[in-house]
Amino acid sequence: MSCDGELRARIEQSLRRAMSPVPAELLTAYYGYQDIHFRRYLLVTNFLGQAAYLSYALADRLVVPDIFAASLAWRGTYIGLILLLTLAAFRWCRDIRLLDLLLPVSILLAAMIWFRLLVDSNSPHVTTYQYASLIFIVLANLCIQVRFVPALLLSLLISAVTLAGVHRLAAGDGMTLLVFGLVYLPVLFFSLFISFSNTLERRRIFLRSRLDAMTRDELAQANRKLQTLAHTDPLTGTSNRRQFHLSAERELARARRQQEPICLLMLDIDHFKRINDQHGHDAGDRVLRELAGTARKMLREPDLLARFGGEEFVALLPNTALDSARTVAERLRVKLSELRIPDLPQAPIRITVSIGVAPLYQFDLDQALKEADRALYLAKHGGRNQVRLATSTG
Ligand SMILES: Nc1nc2c(ncn2[C@@H]2O[C@H](COP(=O)(O)OP(=O)(O)OP(=O)(O)O)[C@@H](O)[C@H]2O)c(=O)[nH]1
Numbered sequence: 001m002s003c004d005g006e007l008r009a010r011i012e013q014s015l016r017r018a019m020s021p022v023p024a025e026l027l028t029a030y031y032g033y034q035d036i037h038f039r040r041y042l043l044v045t046n047f048l049g050q051a052a053y054l055s056y057a058l059a060d061r062l063v064v065p066d067i068f069a070a071s072l073a074w075r076g077t078y079i080g081l082i083l084l085l086t087l088a089a090f091r092w093c094r095d096i097r098l099l100d101l102l103l104p105v106s107i108l109l110a111a112m113i114w115f116r117l118l119v120d121s122n123s124p125h126v127t128t129y130q131y132a133s134l135i136f137i138v139l140a141n142l143c144i145q146v147r148f149v150p151a152l153l154l155s156l157l158i159s160a161v162t163l164a165g166v167h168r169l170a171a172g173d174g175m176t177l178l179v180f181g182l183v184y185l186p187v188l189f190f191s192l193f194i195s196f197s198n199t200l201e202r203r204r205i206f207l208r209s210r211l212d213a214m215t216r217d218e219l220a221q222a223n224r225k226l227q228t229l230a231h232t233d234p235l236t237g238t239s240n241r242r243q244f245h246l247s248a249e250r251e252l253a254r255a256r257r258q259q260e261p262i263c264l265l266m267l268d269i270d271h272f273k274r275i276n277d278q279h280g281h282d283a284g285d286r287v288l289r290e291l292a293g294t295a296r297k298m299l300r301e302p303d304l305l306a307r308f309g310g311e312e313f314v315a316l317l318p319n320t321a322l323d324s325a326r327t328v329a330e331r332l333r334v335k336l337s338e339l340r341i342p343d344l345p346q347a348p349i350r351i352t353v354s355i356g357v358a359p360l361y362q363f364d365l366d367q368a369l370k371e372a373d374r375a376l377y378l379a380k381h382g383g384r385n386q387v388r389l390a391t392s393t394g
Helices: 003-016 024-063 065-092 096-119 126-142 148-170 174-231 241-257 272-279 281-298 322-337 365-381
Strands: 262-269 304-309 312-318 353-359 387-389
Touching: 003 024, 003 174, 024 065, 024 096, 024 126, 024 174, 065 096, 096 126, 096 148, 126 148, 126 174, 148 174, 174 241, 241 262, 241 304, 241 312, 241 365, 262 272, 262 281, 262 322, 262 365, 272 281, 281 304, 281 312, 281 322, 312 322, 322 353, 322 387, 353 365, 365 387
Parallel strands: 353 387
Antiparallel strands: 262 312, 262 353, 304 312
């Protein structure tokens, strides 16, 4: 199985598992993905959490007025510092796992400060007011997106601070503590469940997106292969007739725009039927491959060689005048006649070719092909193993 295939199998297996763990080799990509999608979200939730914490000073003013001044001072100082920390963290920290935990950590500190303030209050409403601390655990868990386990540990710390604070405020009143605990625990579990579901869903979305991307890549690759197959002759690896037409039309248009000469060679193996008959079809195929390879090497980079069908090839020679095209064709004819294609145990196969040459710039493509074909016919009837120019060129 290919590397991509193995990775795909691991991703699919991971998606089937309850916790959908991200495969180790994708962890960096996973955190990068979460960074792209959640950095801004986490920044906003941090700001909102801080704004909410500061706004609770107004509630302090109404419910616990005796500690309002201290509350305002503590909340203001705390928010000032945590705001700076948040801005610095989101400016410089590249690790989304740390940014994900910034809000729960700041909530832990906020809870400690708030319960410390409440202890100093003599307000009769403190027992009721302490239920507002539920917001700490709710906010800390609802905003977690990336990793559940560290969030769980921080939740337990926040819960410890909250329950210790309530215990201290209850001053030995077991019923107050019990009722708070009964209200608190479902909120804790519910918010933990949301945090767990969010992080699990993030992993699944990431893994599915990787599978989608792999499928898209595979399709694009298959498409490219199909394109190549659709335009290539499978035996010789040269362009096929269809590709030749597409490229030739393009080259012809370019040559006309730039007023450059362009020529066409039509090449046919002489008595190829005999080769097939004497040496077999496989040997005939080998001849076609050798011919294509040799011709390809002899032509220039911009020249286009295509198998037109059977034992017939065409070559398009951009920026080539008729005289030069005739020279190229002649060189090709000689070179191909020197080929020795091994065919053990019999003697090597030798071939000759006939070539018709036509200028393309005087005609459209179909006309030029007809002209080259006519020149090729003349070469065949003139005794084969020769180059002929299209008659209408004079
Ligand atoms: N081995 C092989 N033979 C092919 C292929 N395509 C066409 N041919 C053979 O090429 C031969 C062409 O024969 P003809 O058209 O009679 O031409 P020729 O024998 O080359 O004679 P002239 O062109 O007149 O010199 C036929 O026997 C075809 O079967 C191919 O892909 N592989």
